[in-house]
Structures are given as C-alpha cells and as structure tokens.
Amino acid sequence: MYDAIYVEGKGKPAATYVFEHFYNDSMSAASSKGMPVIRVVPETIVSESTVKVDIEAAVKAVFKDVVAVLTKPLTADEKAPKRREPENPPRLIFKGTLAEVNQFFYQRGWTDGLPIIPPTEEAVKEMMTGTDLPADHIVEKLEPRLGKATIEKIAINAVIAGCLPTYMPLLIAGVQALVANPACGMMAASTGSFAPFWLVNGPIAKDINVRSTYGATNPGDIANASFGRAMGLITKNVRGIRKQIEDMGVLGNPGKYSWVAAENEENSPWEPLHVERGFKKEDSAVTLMFPQSFQQMMPFGTDDKGILATIVGSIAPARMGSFAVLLTPTNAKSLADGGWSKKAVKKYIVKNTIVPDDYYSRLGYKAEVLFDRANITGPGIGPQIFRPSPRDPDPVQVFVFGGFGSWMGFIQGGPPPITKKVELPKNWAQLVKKYKNVVPNYARY
C-alpha cells in the first residue's frame, strides 16, 4: 500500500490488488500515510498463493474494477480529503472496580487478553521514577499510526503489563529499537506472525533479574514476562497494530505475549553479544529480532562436531530472514573447547549450510517462482542458504542462554538484529535496591 501512495504522490494513478481479508489493514496503512481515500481492488487471492489457475480466475473477476480504479473520475473527497482527527481519548479514561477496569480495557481493544493492572495516576507516577526523563518527553513516534511514545504512555503500558519501575530504561531502549529499522512495523503486522525476541545484555540483566539460565524464556519471572508484554502493548496501543486489523499474522505466535531472555554472560566462553556488536562490557543493552519460528533440537553429539553438524543439517530451505542459533553454556563450552570462536562458528554455518542440488527434484517439486525470497537459491547462484549482503552482512547470530544442558535451538525470521544501549537514571543504585528483591521464593515440598 505504501508504494501505491508513493505512486499517487508522484502524480500517477495507482490500482493495488488487495486480498479481501486485508482491506482494513490496507486502509489503516493508507490513513497512516495521509491518503485515506486510496482506491484498492479487493480480490480473493490468498496471501502467498502460487496456484496459477486460482490467481488467473480471481484477476479476471476483478479486472473491470482495476480499470475503474484507474479511469473513474475522482469524487470531491478523493481530490481533497477532509481533515480527520485522530482518536485522542482523554488522559483519565475510566473509573471502576478491578473487574470493570479490566472489562473496559479489553472491550476497547487495549489488552493482550490477559488481566491487567489498573494504570492509576499513582501507579504510573511510581513507574516513571524509573527514568530521569519527564512524562511528556516523546521517545519516538511509532509507525504506522505515528502514536507518540511519551514517557507517560510507556509507563502506562508498563503498569498494565505488570512491570516494575526499574524496567523503564529497558522499555525506553526497546521503543528506540522498534524504530531503528522501518521493517519492524511490517514485521509486527505481517502474515508471517513475526514476534519480537528481546535479548538483554550487561549489568541491567542482573539488576532487574532478567532470567538467563534454566527456562530463560519460560513464564515465571516478572522481568522476562512483563517487559515483553509491555512492548507488545506498546505495539498495540502506541503503534496501533491490532490483531486482524493491522496485524495480519496468519497462524499467530505465542512469542507475541513475551519472549525475553538475558544472555548467560557469566557462563559463556565468548564475548557477550553487545560487546560483539560494539558496546562496552559494562554497558547495558537490548537486542531485538523478529523471528517467526523457534525450533529446538537435541544435537547428534554433544562435542563440537556433533553440535555443528546438527546446526547445518537442520536448517530448512523453507526458512526466511535473520537466523540465530541458541546455545546453552554447555554447548558453547563444547565449541570453545574444540577451538571455535563465535566468529568461526558463524562463518562455518554460513559456508556449510546448503540446499543440495537435487533437493527439489527428490521432492518431485518444480518451482514456478523462486521459493525463498530471503535466501534465493538456484542455478548460477550457488547452494548456500545464508548470503551475506550489504543489507545483512552478518546473517547468522549466536546467542548463549539457558541452563546447563544439551538442547539447542534456532530462531529465525525478520530483519537483521538491532541493539540499543540502555541508559540508566542517576539514582539507579537506589532504584535497584528498592525493587531487586521482588523475586519468587519457591517452597520445597
């Protein structure tokens, strides 16, 4: 839709085919770019379809609409659309019991379906003690809606999600990460159900108890659970990306609730991710990826050869986008003991992960169009799945987290990772002291 708006802006009429279920999405995109009157051609071609006969029939059925979009004279509103005020609800929005507040927020489409903590004036004020920035400071305007991510709005969504004030610096860095690549907005809305995965590095991880060890991405830790949840609410309430309106994920992704870990720096034999990405070890940082899939494997063998063979032998040609191998400290130690640096592991994976020449013919499949947009393979191009390019010079990442064990994993999808430094407020030490002991204490039975 953005291209059609660009074309219209250059003085040329445009007609865009839009799958009928994507009509709302296309209109939200058009409104966000200032052209709510854009003309589209709704049709019945399922996203990513390759069935030629269906496509030809669907195009034939709407071709007259295509012609009309390009030739039917414009209405007065299409020539000069009337000003439309964005919905800006009052700051104080509702008063009620816990149950009433929950129902009100749910019915307004402002939650992720789970119960919320009421964002009262007092709770939001306490949340904002986690930053030196004033309440009205705009961290970013987030596309597509260009909602203002002020400190107060971040804090409100953080309260709803159950965050502690010490998560504010991480949330602010997270918001900054969301705008670092224009593809991030598309990822949140995509049919591919890409979910943000957040990896925390540096001292803040321990200061706020982001889990890096056993079950790092499991439920059960307030930081891991609520930071990602707050970022999901910010995506909905500030960016304006809502399920089946703008977010057209087909299967959906449980990672959209919250998918957060800290790197297990103290047990990794290698430099932490943020150091690899240009930050100082004493810096705190958060890295964002948008994987659509998560795969776990038991390595063929737990030595370096077994681990590497499992990685290059388990990457599916149907994969797309960025890739990270998730290693436990045990896996990482096996590789380091075998003389492998992180850089060497990445280089090995790029070089040796291939689609065999006879892969598709053995499947009895002949592609009419190239299968994998992100990893084009074919005659004259070479069999490698990962192709360093100016857009993604480092297509394989290595993250070390989790407990001591052999299971390993992949996450894959989306644009290259983005890492942002987390800026801490002046009174950080006092804040940490106040909130650090909020941890579960499990009774033995």
Added chain:
Amino acid sequence: MSADKTAAAYEVLSPWAEADPIPLKGLSPRLDKLDGKKIGLLCNNKRAAPLILDATEKLIKKKFPTATVSRFFARSFSVSSLEKDREAEFNKWLKGVDAVIAAVGD
C-alpha cells in the same frame, strides 16, 4: 464483572497514544482510458505478485491491445519504504508510465 459494591474503585489513565493529525493528500487525476497508455506493473517480492501481474498483463493485452506494459520488481515488500537506494531508479521508471497496477501478494 464483580457485583461487589464495596470493591475499590480505580481511576485509570488511557494507554492509547496521542497522534497528531496527518496532512491529507488527494489522489492523482485518473486516465480517460487505458487504450494507448503505458501501464506500469509494480511487483513486490511476495510470490503471488508476479503471477497476479502475469494474469493482469494478459487481460490488458486482450482488452486494450494498444496499451503497453512495463514492469518494476521490488526486492522487498515495498520499494518506496525499504529500498531507498533504488529511489532514483524507481522514479525514472515511474516517469515513463501513465498509471500503475500494483500487486503486493497480500
């Protein structure tokens, strides 16, 4: 919903972010007809897109035989948003066509 009339009441703030009104733009003038015109077919990198445009091209040739077509292939979902390095190339192509039919695969 709780029927407990003694339950505490919470006065809560809106999580929905404010946004400024966006200056609105109108559409470009339409063509009087497609006959004799050069129609640009804009294809993004979703795999249904080229197939949609193949079918479209066939129909253009059949119904408007004096029209001609020219294609532009984006390498991503959106050439104007994600391929800033190709802006000049895209604008040049755009100058050479009278109208655009876009297939985005969704």
